[in-house]
Structures are given as structure tokens and as C-alpha cells.
Amino acid sequence: MTRVIIFFVVVAALAAIAVWIADEPGRVVIAWGDWQLETSPAALAAAAAIFAAFGALSFQLVRWLWLGPRAIARGRQLRRQRRGYLALTQGLVSAAAGDPRGARRLARRANLLLGEPPLTLLLSAQAAQLEGEDDLAKAYFEAMLERPETEFLGLRGLLVQAHKAGDNRAALALAERAFALRPHTPWVLTTLLELQSHAGQWTEALTTLRVALRQKALEGEAGQQREAGLLLEQARAARAAGDGREAAKLAERALDAAPQFIPAILFAAGQSLALGRRSQAERMIARAWTDTPHPVLAQYFNEIHSRDDALARAKHFENLTGRNPEHPESHLLLASSALEAKLWGSARKHLQAALKERPSAGIYRRLAQLEEAEHDDREAARRWLMAASEARPDPLWVCAECGAPESDWSLACTSCGALDRMQWRQPAAPPAALEARPETAPSDSAEAPARADGAGAQAAGGNATEPA
Ligand SMILES: [Zn+2]
Known part of the structure; x- marks a missing residue:
């Protein structure tokens, strides 16, 4: 609209100027050698205007003839590129949507239209992966390594493949290369x-x-x-x-x-002991006992005080267990100390208390030991051992990821490879009981003796009275 108005204004102004020139009287005379031209100012202005318009048109014509073919080719290339990018985008969408055939077809099309392999390599690799052609995908990823703009992406693809194949050595080399490229x-x-x-x-x-x-x-x-x-x-x-x-x-x-890292506490206390630093080890054990009593710490404590006389020993044990008196490990430490000193009543009391807190096979076995030592009652001992065979195992290192038990802590689970997943706890169920009766749910230790001989239910129910 504005352009139309401007056009009319310009035309009106030019017309006004033309009328003014035509109305003004006067003559123009151009003389050059013998040649002389005489005309009106209006005619001269008109001739000049026509000459200028003709010049402009000729210039445009020459320009078009000169540049035309190149412009046409460029336009065609732009359209081709646009179609190529469209195919690439659609291909990536197909790959993301899990359509390998569509992705493969569009990758081929994009490659043909764009003629730039780095752009389409990723799509081709993804399509090959979706079709389960890992070797082909690998070839594409390796081709991506050749170009700086796609190297990192190619490394990632190869790393995922190596990881899937369980080839940790290859994966490590690739991860090191990726780290060198982009360490952050x-x-x-x-x-x-x-x-x-x-x-x-x-x-x-x-x-x-x-x-x-x-x-x-x-x-x-x-x-x-x-x-x-x-x-x-x-x-x-x-x-x-x-x-x-x-x-x-x-x-x-x-x-x-x-x-609070228990494996480090155990290791540090053991190492102090090995280097003859007994008081340092004892301080570590005492500190840890408040929050995380552990049978290995109990064992070290026993070692430290093995040469004490009975009274001094009892005092030390009381001091330590007093830091966490209700914990089953405290009861078990006192029970083993009492068993050694042949204080049967005290041993029984602490074993019962431990059983109430956390029933486990080891506690039943110690009760069997007590039966034999105190009364030489083989039959009662046999029943406790029966209960032990069906009870939950004592705590040990268990992988929280796959449930595999281990005798010692390690950073990586030796069964499933999970890192930082080893925990000190009771395994879920006694493996023997599971093998023997696969149709039953993992047995709760509280009922184990009842099923074993039909007589020990009360004993294992937490009261730990002598089995009948
Ligand atoms: Zn595991």
C-alpha cells in the first residue's frame, strides 16, 4: 500500500515537472563543429528520460544472461539440500520411533541428496543398530571416528557396543579416547x-x-x-x-x-593390630561399636584381650558392649566369652537375647554347643542343629544388586560387577532350605524347627527355651 502511494506521488511530481517545463517558453541549442541541434527543453528532457530507461533495461538484460545459469543451478541445489535435510530429519524421527526400515531408506535418500556422509553416518548407524546388524553399525561408527566433527559421537556408539558385548578392555580404551576429547x-x-x-x-x-x-x-x-x-x-x-x-x-x-564405612573400619582395625598398634586398634573398635558392631571387630577385640585374666577380660567386654547393649553382636560377644569361661547360665541368656533380636543359623549352632557342653545332651544339640540348617544364615557380605553372598568385601561384586553394592547383612533365605523345598516360600527361621521335627517351634519362636 505504502509503495503504491509513493509510486503515485512520484508520478504526480514527474508530471508536474513535465507540465512546468512544457509551459515555460525557451529553446535549447547544442552546437558541435558544423553540427547544430535546436529543440524545446521538454523534448530534450523526454529524450534524456527514454535514454536512461533504455540503458537500465540493457544492463539488466546483460546481467541476467551472464548470471542466469549459475542462479538457476544454485536454486536447484538449495531445493535438493532442503529435501536432503528433510529426509535426514524424518530418518532420525523414524530411528527414534523404532522403525529401522524407514530409517534406513531415509538415510540412503539423505545421503544421496546431501552428499555429506558425516551428517548421515549417525542415522545409518542407528538404523543398522535397530535392525540388529551390529557389525554394520560398528563400521558406520568407525567411519565417524575419521572425522573430527563426528569422532566423539562415533566413540560413544562404539562404547555402547563394547559395553553390550561385555568387552571391558575395548570399552576402557574408547572411554580414555573420549575423555581426551571432552574431559568434562x-x-x-x-x-x-x-x-x-x-x-x-x-x-x-x-x-x-x-x-x-x-x-x-x-x-x-x-x-x-x-x-x-x-x-x-x-x-x-x-x-x-x-x-x-x-x-x-x-x-x-x-x-x-x-x-562410617564398615569395610574400611574393619580393615583399618585389622591393619593396626597387624602392625602391633593394639591401643589404636582398640580405640577404633570401641568407636565403631556404638553404631556398627561387627563380628570381625569382636574377633579383634578378643585377640587384644586374649591374655587378660578372667576378671579384667570381663570388664573390657562389658565396657565395649555397654556402647550398644541391645545389638545382637553385643549379646553374641558376651555369650562367646561366657561359653569360654563355662558360665552356662550367662551364655544361654545372651544367646536367647541375640536370637530374639536376629535369629540366624550361627546362634542355633552355639545353642547346640551349649547343650553338649553343659549337659552333654546330644539329642537337644541335634535338634538345635536341625533348626540351624533351616534358619537364615548369619550376616555376611551380600550384593544389593544381585543378592550374591561373598566372604569378603570388594568394590565390585564378583558375580554381577555392580560397584559399591556390597552390604553386610543376612542373606534372604537359607540356600539349603530353598533347594530342598523349592515349592515353599523362603522360610522364616522362626518356624524352621517346627517343620524340622515338629517339636522345636517354641524354641525358635524367639524364646529359645531348651527344645523338648
Ligand atoms: Zn552382584
């Missing part, structure tokens, strides 16, 4: 850390962990737990290499990172 990417850091931990590269893993903590790829308790776990593994390696002092130092650093 969270998934690179967590993957590299996991692979280094599985490969037992404790020092390298600790270095990676520090970067991961700085980049907040791993945070809070999980970060501290992993640091403590790695330091403890390093300590175990030092002990295995015969360097007890270094092992003790590393265990202390693990405790600095996570003061």
Missing part, C-alpha cells in the same frame, strides 16, 4: 571411572573421580562412598604387596572420606 562430559567421566574401577586401576580411577567430583558428575554421599571404596581397594593392594604401613595409611584416608 559427565557420561564420559562416570563411564571411565566405572571401567577403571573394574580394571583394578585404583590410582587412575581416583584421578578420574576427582575430576568427576569437580564437574559434579558424581556428588554427595555417592562420591564419598566411591572415594572410600577406591582407597580401600588401594589399601588391600598395598597389603597384598607386603606394604602394611602404606595399607594402614590408605585405610585411614578411606575413613576420612567416609567415617
